[in-house]
Amino acid sequence: MSVNKVILIGNVGKDPDVRYLENNVCVANFTLATTERGYTTQSGIQIPDKTEWHNIVVWRGLAEIAEKYVRKGTQLYIEGKIRTRSWEDQNKIRRYTTEIYVDNMELLGRRDGQSSPSSAPVMSQSQNNPSPANTSYNSPIENSSDNDLPF
Amino acid sequence: MSVNKVILIGNVGKDPDVRYLENNVCVANFTLATTERGYTTQSGIQIPDKTEWHNIVVWRGLAEIAEKYVRKGTQLYIEGKIRTRSWEDQNKIRRYTTEIYVDNMELLGRRDGQSSPSSAPVMSQSQNNPSPANTSYNSPIENSSDNDLPF
Amino acid sequence: MSVNKVILIGNVGKDPDVRYLENNVCVANFTLATTERGYTTQSGIQIPDKTEWHNIVVWRGLAEIAEKYVRKGTQLYIEGKIRTRSWEDQNKIRRYTTEIYVDNMELLGRRDGQSSPSSAPVMSQSQNNPSPANTSYNSPIENSSDNDLPF
Amino acid sequence: MSVNKVILIGNVGKDPDVRYLENNVCVANFTLATTERGYTTQSGIQIPDKTEWHNIVVWRGLAEIAEKYVRKGTQLYIEGKIRTRSWEDQNKIRRYTTEIYVDNMELLGRRDGQSSPSSAPVMSQSQNNPSPANTSYNSPIENSSDNDLPF
DNA sequence: TTTT
DNA sequence: TTTT
DSSP states (O other): OOEEEEEEEEEESSOOEEEEOTTSOEEEEEEEEEEEOOEEOTTOOEEOOEEEEEEEEEEHHHHHHHHHHOOTTOEEEEEEEEEEEEEEOTTSOEEEEEEEEEEEEEEOSOOTTSSSTTTSOOOOOBOOOSSOSOOOOOOOSOOOOOSOSOO | OOEEEEEEEEEESSOOEEEEOTTSOEEEEEEEEEEEOOEEOTTOOEEOOEEEEEEEEEEHHHHHHHHHHOOTTOEEEEEEEEEEEEEEOTTSOEEEEEEEEEEEEEEOSOOTTSSSTTTSOOOOOBOOOSSOSOOOOOOOSOOOOOSOSOO | OOEEEEEEEEEESSOOEEEEOTTSOEEEEEEEEEEEOOEEOTTOOEEOOEEEEEEEEEEHHHHHHHHHHOOTTOEEEEEEEEEEEEEEOTTSOEEEEEEEEEEEEEEOSOOTTSSSTTTSOOOOOBOOOSSOSOOOOOOOSOOOOOSOSOO | OOEEEEEEEEEESSOOEEEEOTTSOEEEEEEEEEEEOOEEOTTOOEEOOEEEEEEEEEEHHHHHHHHHHOOTTOEEEEEEEEEEEEEEOTTSOEEEEEEEEEEEEEEOSOOTTSSSTTTSOOOOOBOOOSSOSOOOOOOOSOOOOOSOSOO
16 A cells, blocks of 8 residues: 655666675675756756766666666666665764665667677566575575665 | 656645745745655564655745645655755754755645645646746745755 | 557546457446646637547456446546447448557545445556466357457 | 556667657657577477567657757666557557656666767656657648647 | 546 | 555
8 A cells, every 4th residue: 555666767886795695695786876956047057967976776687787788878767665774873862774676777878889789699687586596595605784774 | 868757646744834025036945755655574573564755845826736735644745856965064964955956746636525726626737947937026025044045 | 579558547438348258258338538728818719628549458357347436427447448349331342440448447536435446446457468378168058259359 | 555566678660750849859769679589498399589669759859869869779777767658550449558757767888989979968858757858849841740749 | 437 | 664
């Protein structure tokens, strides 16, 4: 009985930060910029462009695609949901971070003659199964202590 | 060359906080809850419902509709954009708040026999003109010092 | 590398037409009305309301929810994709029908004191797995000859 | 109390067909292809790619941008609404055509070194004012007899 | 054919 | 803080 949907098209701000959790699940984090075009009001006031930076979180198969093909500057379509998580800073003050959890992602503007996905086909993937699709459990080293994981 | 779009359906958490700025422009703030249904994983783990609270900001004509018809509990459709603004807390630490600026809003589930909009028709409105549609400039008292206004 | 997404909120025009295929997969068809509010132009011309009728197609679990809870008049949120299929009419002329294939559906405006879902909880479901989730194969009678099925 | 929203990302099928109506309002028509990636079912059946062709209709300022920058093959983001209009064919049979009326459009994948918009900045425009924004009335020749125009 |  |  509710809907929480975000649709973004923008450019990636930095190469994704990719991690593999102990259960071998892949997570990628990066920022995405969307820019609202400025304009001039009727009274002649110049409103400048305004860039919004979004914190993007990608899981599993889509994170592996991000690892392979997403780089600083890549133009992306992203569909996901808003999630705000809270944490305590060093002053014991509760702080909040809003992130976009990606359900679907598309690399845009890819043409032949460009870097990667044209040769290695980038399957667009959806991320809508709540139960883990990835079932290989190893990867012992990275003792992940993330406590904001959905399971 | 970019898109920043949010679509929400949820329930309003409290009666809107409505203000009229010095130029008589109306702004309404309230929270909206979207709840992701819990489920049970294949391995039998219970994932509970998860409620997300969104900070909603509505301007002008839509804010006046919010003032009239939106109450704690109202089910709403909201279309808007994500905006994160920063401010300094009392410890001079930069903090961030993410809000949804509404472009379009629809009251849902209204039927006859219910409170308001059936008698007074609620026109759904869009909010897409960057220049002020509201031209009456008075309302001298409220010396608004908001500095996160778009003009 | 492409997106085909439809988001509708409207009212159902007639009780769903529900069928179970030979493999026991459920399909529901119904129409949904969205109404664009009329207005008056600056030059004083009255533009009337305009109702658009959408042909909705729902599969599997969501179709079973439609069978249980969707009726003429129900207010629905629908997320899906546009699909146009062609067929030959009696004059051997190729004709086209555009339908919305539903991926996600939410019943809106449900409150206590109303008909059904409050007592029998309506789980909102997504429909994003391409391979059949429904595995019971019986239902021998209805010799479905649909050739526009996705498998 | 209703929503009719379409979001498409795809490639243009042919150069736009652009017309200027008698009141100098510009209209552009073209087709846009979205392709759903094929897959292999668990039982080993190959489901091929499936391309959907959408009939796109663009008005006014956005139509002029389409005239300047949209060509066969251009990758576009489109936001709009579904509209089905009916007409009578030569056999006096009522036929239906479903079109997407564009509210917002973005040219994707534009990079330096490519044709046009990088040098001449393409302002993305919205098309949400119901009353005509274009007020120059001339263009006497094209005696348009379209009767599906919104005014 | 729905709804407000 | 909402709702089912």
